[in-house]
Amino acid sequence: MILVTGATGGIGRRVVRLLRQQEKLVRAFVRLNSHYGELEHRGSEIFIGDLRQQEDIQKACRGVQYIISAHGSDGDALSLDYRANVELIDQAKANGVQHFVFISVLGADRGYEDAPVFKAKRAVERYLEASGLNYTILRPAGLASNLLPLAERFRETGLYLLIGDPKNRTSIVSTDDLARIVVDSLTTEGARNQTLPVGGPKILSRGEIPKIFGRIFNKEPLVINPPLFAVDGFRGALGLINPQTQQALGTFRTLLANEFFCTKDEVANLERIFNFQLETLETFVRRYLAV
Numbered sequence: 001m002i003l004v005t006g007a008t009g010g011i012g013r014r015v016v017r018l019l020r021q022q023e024k025l026v027r028a029f030v031r032l033n034s035h036y037g038e039l040e041h042r043g044s045e046i047f048i049g050d051l052r053q054q055e056d057i058q059k060a061c062r063g064v065q066y067i068i069s070a071h072g073s074d075g076d077a078l079s080l081d082y083r084a085n086v087e088l089i090d091q092a093k094a095n096g097v098q099h100f101v102f103i104s105v106l107g108a109d110r111g112y113e114d115a116p117v118f119k120a121k122r123a124v125e126r127y128l129e130a131s132g133l134n135y136t137i138l139r140p141a142g143l144a145s146n147l148l149p150l151a152e153r154f155r156e157t158g159l160y161l162l163i164g165d166p167k168n169r170t171s172i173v174s175t176d177d178l179a180r181i182v183v184d185s186l187t188t189e190g191a192r193n194q195t196l197p198v199g200g201p202k203i204l205s206r207g208e209i210p211k212i213f214g215r216i217f218n219k220e221p222l223v224i225n226p227p228l229f230a231v232d233g234f235r236g237a238l239g240l241i242n243p244q245t246q247q248a249l250g251t252f253r254t255l256l257a258n259e260f261f262c263t264k265d266e267v268a269n270l271e272r273i274f275n276f277q278l279e280t281l282e283t284f285v286r287r288y289l290a291v
């Protein structure tokens with residue numbers, strides 16, 4: 001039995017699909033209000049709970065051989081990115097789990113002080129490395145599926161909002177490729193006890209993304225490019241009303257202010273370990289939006 005947290009999320013949903021295509025037994029950890037009909041329809045066992053509750057995690061882990069941690073933090077890095085993962089790791093040990101896959105984030109090891117998600121991910125990576133479990137830690141760059149709503153809006157309006165420096169580099173990864181890497185990590189010898197950066201095959205400047213959309217939809221992009229200090233101003237004002245959201249925005253700001261890309265060698269290493277070629281952002285968007 002394979003437990004998947006975040007099973008209704010961008011990565012988790014694709015992971016469950018692949019596992020069920022391989023007829024693996026899957027327990028999908030979902031919240032009562034999540035849209036989990038598809039997971040059930042595909043034959044997953046549905047476990048309804050909340051990752052903020054230790055007892056729910058304990059029950060969900062009973063009798064599982066593999067754990068894939070793919071949940072997000074809902075703005076609460078301490079409870080979800082940190083505590084829930086530590087509990088999952090403890091329960092993995094208690095249940096004799098054979099392999100634990102953890103979705104971290106590219107740059108988790110760079111010591112960004114103002115980014116709670118990055119700090120929580122790094123602390124969990126360390127905890128997992130020291131746990132004695134077999135593990136794979138994946139550190140993805142931005143996911144291509146996050147850009148689909150932006151691409152749809154671009155198709156209608158030609159508009160693209162780009163906050164911060166358009167020269168910053170990124171290597172957006174196909175969410176389908178990442179899901180495949182997650183699933184194959186459970187059984188691929190070369191992925192065992194590895195921490196792997198995961199990015200797409202092309203390093204792009206953020207300013208190239210609207211150009212790609214322009215090419216796909218045959219439309220001249222109109223880029224709205226507010227500077228980063230606009231976010232800082234907004235964040236400062238928000239802090240007066242809601243300090244918790246202000247803190248969570250630190251992660252968002254870190255993502256906008258820095259570069260997140262994989263080197264050619266890192267991508268070649270992934271392709272060698274998992275034995276397939278990663279797709280580009282352009283191919284991903286064309287596939288989903290049928291252009």
Ligand SMILES: NC(=O)c1ccc[n+]([C@@H]2O[C@H](COP(=O)([O-])OP(=O)(O)OC[C@H]3O[C@@H](n4cnc5c(N)ncnc54)[C@H](OP(=O)(O)O)[C@@H]3O)[C@@H](O)[C@H]2O)c1
Nearest residue numbers: 006007008009010011031034050051070071072140142143
């Ligand atoms: N998106 C990116 O570009 C990116 C890049 C690098 C790393 N990552 C990491 O990859 C992981 C997955 O990202 P994603 O984009 O696939 O996430 P996502 O689409 O935002 O989905 C988050 C998932 O977590 C679940 N969840 C949130 N709070 C929960 C709770 N209290 N109890 C149970 N489930 C809860 C959500 O359930 P509901 O359906 O109920 O909301 C959803 O299934 C995250 O750890 C993220 O940090 C993401």
